[in-house]
Amino acid sequence: MIHLNSYSMRLCSIAVLIIALASCKPRNEAGAINAGAAEKVYVAPGKYDEFYNFVSGGFNGQVSVYGIPSGRLLKIIPVFSVMPENGYGYSEETKPMLETSHGSLPWDDQHHLELSQKDGTPDGRWLFANANNTPRVARINLATFKTEEILELPNSAGNHSSPFCTENTEYVVAGTRFSVPIGDNQDVPITDYKKSFNGTVSFIKIDSSNGRMSLAFQLLTPAINFDLSHAGKGPSHDWFFFSCYNVEQAHTLLEVNASQRDKDFIMAVNWKKAEEFIRNNKGTLKNSRYAHNVYNETTHNATSTIETKVLTLDPSQLNDFVYFIPCPKSPHGVDIDPSGEYIVGSGKLAALIPVFSFTKLMTAIEKKDFDGDYQGIPVVKYESALYGEVQKPGLGPLHTEFDGKGNAYTSFFVSSEVVKWSLKDLKVLDRKPTYYSVGHLCIPGGDTKHPFGKYLIAYNKITKDRYLPTGPELAQSAQLYDISGDKMELLLDFPTVGEPHYAQALPADLIKNNSVKYFKIEENKHPYVTKGEKEAKVVREGNKVHVYITSIRSHFTPDNIEGVRVGDEVYFHVTNLEQDWDIPHGFAVKGAANAEILIMPGETCTLKWVPDAEGVYPIYCTDFCSALHQEMQGYVRVSKAGANTPLKYGTNLPDSAVAKN
Ligand code: RUQ
Numbered sequence: 255m256i257h258l259n260s261y262s263m264r265l266c267s268i269a270v271l272i273i274a275l276a277s278c279k280p281r282n283e284a285g286a287i288n289a290g291a292a293e294k295v296y297v298a299p300g301k302y303d304e305f306y307n308f309v310s311g312g313f314n315g316q317v318s319v320y321g322i323p324s325g326r327l328l329k330i331i332p333v334f335s336v337m338p339e340n341g342y343g344y345s346e347e348t349k350p351m352l353e354t355s356h357g358s359l360p361w362d363d364q365h366h367l368e369l370s371q372k373d374g375t376p377d378g379r380w381l382f383a384n385a386n387n388t389p390r391v392a393r394i395n396l397a398t399f400k401t402e403e404i405l406e407l408p409n410s411a412g413n414h415s416s417p418f419c420t421e422n423t424e425y426v427v428a429g430t431r432f433s434v435p436i437g438d439n440q441d442v443p444i445t446d447y448k449k450s451f452n453g454t455v456s457f458i459k460i461d462s463s464n465g466r467m468s469l470a471f472q473l474l475t476p477a478i479n480f481d482l483s484h485a486g487k488g489p490s491h492d493w494f495f496f497s498c499y500n501v502e503q504a505h506t507l508l509e510v511n512a513s514q515r516d517k518d519f520i521m522a523v524n525w526k527k528a529e530e531f532i533r534n535n536k537g538t539l540k541n542s543r544y545a546h547n548v549y550n551e552t553t554h555n556a557t558s559t560i561e562t563k564v565l566t567l568d569p570s571q572l573n574d575f576v577y578f579i580p581c582p583k584s585p586h587g588v589d590i591d592p593s594g595e596y597i598v599g600s601g602k603l604a605a606l607i608p609v610f611s612f613t614k615l616m617t618a619i620e621k622k623d624f625d626g627d628y629q630g631i632p633v634v635k636y637e638s639a640l641y642g643e644v645q646k647p648g649l650g651p652l653h654t655e656f657d658g659k660g661n662a663y664t665s666f667f668v669s670s671e672v673v674k675w676s677l678k679d680l681k682v683l684d685r686k687p688t689y690y691s692v693g694h695l696c697i698p699g700g701d702t703k704h705p706f707g708k709y710l711i712a713y714n715k716i717t718k719d720r721y722l723p724t725g726p727e728l729a730q731s732a733q734l735y736d737i738s739g740d741k742m743e744l745l746l747d748f749p750t751v752g753e754p755h756y757a758q759a760l761p762a763d764l765i766k767n768n769s770v771k772y773f774k775i776e777e778n779k780h781p782y783v784t785k786g787e788k789e790a791k792v793v794r795e796g797n798k799v800h801v802y803i804t805s806i807r808s809h810f811t812p813d814n815i816e817g818v819r820v821g822d823e824v825y826f827h828v829t830n831l832e833q834d835w836d837i838p839h840g841f842a843v844k845g846a847a848n849a850e851i852l853i854m855p856g857e858t859c860t861l862k863w864v865p866d867a868e869g870v871y872p873i874y875c876t877d878f879c880s881a882l883h884q885e886m887q888g889y890v891r892v893s894k895a896g897a898n899t900p901l902k903y904g905t906n907l908p909d910s911a912v913a914k915n
């Protein structure tokens with residue numbers, strides 16, 4: 255009875271606290287804009303932005319690309335969700351990209367992005383993205399802005415602490431948010447959480463020549479939640495850091511039950527040592543099933559393979575490479591400053607920000623300055639690793655980025671503000687309101703060794719009154735601040751697509767000159783390519799009809815097709831013969847399950863169509879490609895099942911050649 259009372263009181267007081275915190279509003283409601291702000295974000299028509307900003311799409315499963323400082327939306331890159339705009343996930347070539355061990359999934363939740371790095375600086379080659387729901391990591395090629403690879407992560411659930419990469423993109427690392435039962439018997443009572451559940455951290459090896467991902471090994475950890483992570487750099491190069499919550503190991507009402515302890519952990523992993531253990535055969539090979547999907551830019555085709563093995567390492571059985579550092583109040587972000595010395599933990603419910611020192615951490619580990627262990631993993635004493643605490647920074651710290659000039663910028667969800675503080679003396683230097691409830695922050699290069707500085711972008715959860723009302727749901731929103739001076743200056747609001755979480759930015763020069771303009775038709779190795787109109791043809795194989803069709807301004811070849819029957823599987827393999835920048839053609843056929851596919855110049859792309867009734871069906875180009883785009887059309891005649899209408903096809907054939915019966 256007493257227990258129940260104190261429990262419900264606790265529940266009540268936490269609820270009151272949260273309601274009280276949630277009602278905090280920025281003081282400066284008007285968000286005064288200086289007169290010069292417009293000039294700073296104005297990019298004249300025809301001029302380029304200075305930075306690319308890659309922004310996660312949250313629940314839309316995509317990545318969007320904005321120009322900074324203008325805030326102009328440049329592109330949406332489909333990653334974990336089908337994309338009606340260009341046929342990603344609908345075309346036969348891209349369908350395998352969305353395969354998983356659970357079958358094909360058309361939609362996921364995308365939270366965090368990380369640019370590939372060389373020497374701790376973005377190199378403009380690849381962008382990594384996580385799928386939060388069904389754990390996967392994707393690699394986007396920044397020459398084509400296409401998703402080129404997706405690797406599923408077994409033994410993981412809620413791939414939130416992901417994807418973060420080491421200084422030379424040796425690994426992309428992903429920690430599981432939810433611990434789950436792992437191994438042969440997973441049908442266990444939920445109340446067996448402490449006994450039967452495990453967390454995992456996956457190390458994905460990246461092939462530096464082509465970016466190919468492979469699951470190198472997984473760490474088996476105690477059953478806690480991993481929230482975010484970041485790699486060390488410089489002196490801390492060999493280490494990876496993960497924020498952990500639910501050290502209480504609750505499996506129900508985490509809101510209360512996972513907020514009991516004063517401190518959770520940051521987990522420090524020496525990945526170089528882990529590699530050594532793997533080399534010395536200390537890993538255990540486990541069975542599991544996970545999909546590995548690769549898109550090939552030469553065949554313009556994706557394949558999906560199911561992998562069946564994963565190497566695991568158990569840190570409670572192997573010494574000296576995993577440690578816990580106590581960190582107050584359910585830390586969310588863990589961010590490492592450009593020097594690699596300072597580790598910033600952001601406790602969502604904490605009233606201060608602890609900053610740990612890598613040097614002190616190493617000394618503490620060497621001296622075994624421990625506060626016992628947590629399930630076989632040593633816990634370093636808080637004070638021994640602590641550099642200092644930022645006092646009264648704000649309410650609800652989430653994420654920190656750096657400007658490379660000795661300053662850190664932390665987002666505060668509850669008090670709706672960005673706070674700039676000094677890494678040296680941990681003094682607050684400036685604070686500016688956000689509109690409203692900021693989540694992530696991005697400074698170009700802001701989590702690397704050499705931030706480019708200049709701007710800070712805040713990604714807000716709530717937009718409220720910032721834009722014209724659009725019904726109950728409003729766009730999420732980003733805000734751009736100039737951080738080149740002592741004080742931050744708000745320059746611009748711009749709406750975003752989906753819900754932005756982490757974002758990354760880099761100077762446009764690192765990408766724009768390598769951007770592919772079209773695919774060379776002579777290099778097209780698609781099995782159903784048509785390299786010229788003379789090669790266009792229609793081939794029947796049983797009930798499958800393969801249409802080798804070309805598009806060029808402003809016609810298809812063939813554009814008249816007869817001899818298709820109800821119940822046939824018709825594959826339109828459309829090759830876009832154009833060899834010119836920005837001239838895609840689209841392809842659509844009436845009654846198809848999909849609106850269209852969009853084919854880039856030099857590419858081949860396939861739309862599958864199963865006609866369900868006799869008739870004559872128009873086909874047309876969906877992308878306004880030329881003055882005679884509306885003339886870019888044709889017809890497919892469909893006869894009843896079993897009919898013997900002969901197969902005839904062509905473009906501009908004499909009537910006598912087509913209409914024989
Ligand atoms: S987490 S705020 Cu995925 Cu911070 Cu979004």
Ligand code: CUA
Nearest residue numbers: 875877879883
């Ligand atoms: Cu091709 Cu419109």
